Amino acid sequence: MRGIKDSGFKTQAINEDMSLSEGEKVDAKVRLMGQVIRDQKQILADVLGMGQAFYSKRYPPSVCC
Helix, strand or coil: CCCCCCCCCCCHHHHCCCCCCHHHHHHHHHHHHHHHHHHHHHHHHHHHCCCHHHHHHHCCCCCCC
16 A cells, blocks of 8 residues: 555566566566565564464455465
């Protein structure tokens, strides 16, 4: 989630990787976003002292992650 003045998802390293096709760049961005979401869920579980199962039930992984 972003605030009103935050920028969008920046992926300069992926965008500038000349060894990747456009499709591979999209795939890399999807994998990266999936990892970000998993990491954020784990941080919430750790900080709030709740098991990962609590968040998995309420916020199941999407098909991309």
